[in-house]
Amino acid sequence: MPPAGHPATPSENPRGDGDNEPTRVLIVEDHRVVAEGLAALINDQSDMRVVGNVGTVAECVPAAAEFNPDVVLLDFRLPDGTGADAAKALRSIRPAAKMIFLTREDTDTARFAAVQSGASAFLHKSRAAADVVAAIRDVARGKMLITPRTIATLLAKRRSIEAQLERLTPREKEVLTLMAEGLPSRAIAAELGISYTTIRTHIRSLGSKLAVHSKLEAIVKARELGLIS
Structure with a gap:
């Protein structure tokens, strides 16, 4: 214990509650x-x-x-x-x-x-x-x-992310995730079992809603939205 009138240092009393235990x-x-x-x-x-x-x-x-x-x-x-x-x-x-x-x-x-x-x-x-x-x-x-x-700030960003996610359909989220993983459009179509034309429609929609036009932009946006780690 420190002498009377001498305040405890951080190392002597870490929790500030009178407990000198580490x-x-x-x-x-x-x-x-x-x-x-x-x-x-x-x-x-x-x-x-x-x-x-x-x-x-x-x-x-x-x-x-x-x-x-x-x-x-x-x-x-x-x-x-x-x-x-x-x-x-x-x-x-x-x-x-x-x-x-x-x-x-x-x-x-x-x-x-x-x-x-x-x-x-x-x-x-x-x-x-x-x-x-x-x-x-x-x-x-x-x-x-x-x-x-x-x-x-985090709460404001979170609300923005939630608003963006609400604008996406479940299929668009799948397409964005696969874009972020590096799959080309035809491979995404095969993975999801839908036509190449339909994939192109989803990608155009993503471009309009999220300004995503490239693999790099898809990776950044998918991470921001929490779709990939």
């Missing part, structure tokens, strides 16, 4: 080298420790039940789902746990899913180690690192 961190990351590096970084801090290190959505729930983490550090892309899936599952058993997404997934779709799942922070893996450690400390204290302005 912040318990659960890592959910399927790349072992990355997970081990994060564990070494966190365990090198005096005010936090890794209590579990798992690589799938299925593994994170029993791990959280056993170790009762204060903070969960999640990748977005996992072998059996997403970090958002994991966060939602964790909420049902450890509602007080704080969620930090640490990922290479740099899309508004991923950010929106993280916000919906109750994340307190969303960091790209290119961020410095010191930023990750600082985020864990801040989030453990209850700080929200995703700003209201960011959330409002």
Whole structure:
């Protein structure tokens, strides 16, 4: 404990609640080298420790039940789902746990899913180690690192995406997805069991509704709409 009149430093009291126990961190990351590096970084801090290190959505729930983490550090892309899936599952058993997404997934779709799942922070893996450690400390204290302005922007973009999706027929969504996968028009026709002429009609309709006229534009738009990952 610090002397009377001397405020606790972040390393002495990470949660700011009078509890001097280290912040318990659960890592959910399927790349072992990355997970081990994060564990070494966190365990090198005096005010936090890794209590579990798992690589799938299925593994994170029993791990959280056993170790009762204060903070969960999640990748977005996992072998059996997403970090958002994991966060939602964790909420049902450890509602007080704080969620930090640490990922290479740099899309508004991923950010929106993280916000919906109750994340307190969303960091790209290119961020410095010191930023990750600082985020864990801040989030453990209850700080929200995703700003209201960011959330409002994501909501506005999401409404725009939903409006665009509503304008598309189910068949047009299929055609756009296959265009984004690189299939030429005749191959799309064969895949869907419809005529080449009909495919050309769908592609013209997509061009009119979404301004999609090339494979590259199709890939960008399909990702934006969440039709492909």
